[in-house]
Amino acid sequence: SAVISQKPSRDICQRGTSLTIQCQVDSQVTMMFWYRQQPGQSLTLIATANQGSEATYESGFVIDKFPISRPNLTFSTLTVSNMSPEDSSIYLCSVQTGDTEAFFGQGTRLTVV
Amino acid sequence: QKEVEQNSGPLSVPEGAIASLNCTYSDRGSQSFFWYRQYSGKSPELIMSIYSNGDKEDGRFTAQLNKASQYVSLLIRDSQPSDSATYLCAASNAGNNRKLIWGLGTSLAVNP
Numbered sequence: 001s002a003v004i005s006q007k008p009s010r011d012i013c014q015r016g017t018s019l020t021i022q023c024q025v026d027s028q029v030t031m032m033f034w035y036r037q038q039p040g041q042s043l044t045l046i047a048t049a050n051q052g053s054e055a056t057y058e059s060g061f062v063i064d065k066f067p068i069s070r071p072n073l074t075f076s077t078l079t080v081s082n083m084s085p086e087d088s089s090i091y092l093c094s095v096q097t098g099d100t101e102a103f104f105g106q107g108t109r110l111t112v113v
Numbered sequence: 114q115k116e117v118e119q120n121s122g123p124l125s126v127p128e129g130a131i132a133s134l135n136c137t138y139s140d141r142g143s144q145s146f147f148w149y150r151q152y153s154g155k156s157p158e159l160i161m162s163i164y165s166n167g168d169k170e171d172g173r174f175t176a177q178l179n180k181a182s183q184y185v186s187l188l189i190r191d192s193q194p195s196d197s198a199t200y201l202c203a204a205s206n207a208g209n210n211r212k213l214i215w216g217l218g219t220s221l222a223v224n225p
Contacts, residue, residue, distance in 0.1 A: 031211070042201060042217040043157070092156060100145045100205040102213055104156035 002027055002095050006105025013083055013112050020079045021108045023093035028073035033094040049076045083112045115140040117204050119216035127224050132189040134219050136202030143204040146178055148187045151199045161187065192223040
């Protein structure tokens with residue numbers, strides 16, 4: 001398993017601003033995953049973050065809106081840029097062990113007003 | 114389009130009964146399957162993983178996999194009110210960069 005510390009746990013932001021979410025893992029992992037979960041919905045993968053290379057974004061998500069950093073094997077950040085109320089959601093970082101079992105951070109509940 | 118489908122529920126069972134949660138998947142190349150429990154306002158937590166056809170038991174939980182039918186299930190025996198949560202099914206194909214494909218989840222309510 002892996003222990004993941006994610007922060008902030010929640011924030012209320014003004015539209016047009018940006019928020020950076022941080023994720024720290026207690027062990028080195030090759031890939032980290034960023035998800036969005038809207039109320040009552042399942043998980044939607046935003047991007048996969050590999051250390052030393054650019055993140056791979058899923059359809060519907062772009063780097064300008066959701067820039068990701070992955071400076072080392074234990075840390076990643078996701079920025080939600082130029083926020084609008086439609087960005088209000090829970091954002092989750094995740095890592096997967098060798099058998100693809102996924103473990104999650106505590107989540108960031110974002111409200112854009 | 115690779116998909117994982119679950120009945121959204123809510124599934125309501127009395128305390129002490131068996132809760133049966135079902136999931137089907139479309140990608141025949143899927144090799145790994147997972148059940149997660151998510152309490153309201155919390156992150157998903159892994160309950161069971163299963164990789165081979167048949168049953169896998171862990172305490173009150175039993176996962177069942179039938180690759181021919183592309184079907185995964187989770188049985189919860191002696192259901193407790195604390196089991197009330199949303200249960201997410203996920204599948205992974207190692208050839209798909211280990212990405213997990215998630216179902217929408219089934220809401221379970223265990224009534225005292």
